[in-house]
Amino acid sequence: MSPTLRIRPATPADAEAVSAVLAASYGRLFAGWYAPDTLAAALPLMTRANPALLESxxxxxxxxxxxxxxxxGGWTQSAPGGAESPPGTGHVRHVATHPDALRRGAARLLVETALAEARARGLERMECLSTLPAEAFYARMGFRALAHVTVPIGPLGFASVRMTRDLAAG
Known part of the structure; x- marks a missing residue:
């Protein structure tokens, strides 16, 4: 772990700070990858901290x-949107880094924490619905792309990449 970063479980008291990180990160990093009208509609829905995740x-x-x-960022055994998840599968959820803190290892530490926790609970694989700009990050973390998918966000579809990683691969 980086000596300048501390990873801890989120709580409902973190909702405002988590929402601020999501808004700053997604607002800046998604520009150029998604159409402005798509971002205008999707970002208000994507940048609110999910209470269920904060309590998980x-x-x-x-x-x-x-x-x-x-x-x-973190993980759940249930798929995003509460969809049925295959046995032994967990899901990386809502990972974001504030633009002022990019390239310092925070997202890597969060995903490594998620992978280790899921492995310790006996899960065999992790999946994620990666945004387009995050696909290369997840690939560096050992995930492989399965398919380009459209994720429903409010009234629109958001281009994403369904990715997977075997947890036995350490």
Whole structure:
């Protein structure tokens, strides 16, 4: 773990800070990957902290030296949207890093934490619905693309990549 980052489980008290990280991250990093009208419709829905994730015990935040939350992310056994999940499969959820804290390892630490926790609970694989700009990050984390998919977000479809990783691969 980076000596300047502390990973801890998120709580409902983190909702405002997590929402701020999601808004800053997605607003900046999605530009150029998605059409402006798609972002205008999707970002207000995507950048609110999910109360169920904050209460799950498997969603985490990364804090910098000053205690400020600079990244968030975690996992669940249920698929996004509450869809049925295949046995032995977990799902990486809502990972984001504030643009001011990019390239410092926060997202990597959060995903590594998720993978380790899922493995410890006996899961065999993790899946994620990656945004287009995050596909290369997840590939570096050992995930492989399965299919380009459209995820419903409110009244629109959001281009994503369904990815998977075997947890036995360490």
């Amino acid at each position: 015990g498997t969603y985490h935040v990364a804090q910098g030296e000053d205690g400020r939350i600079v990244a968030c």
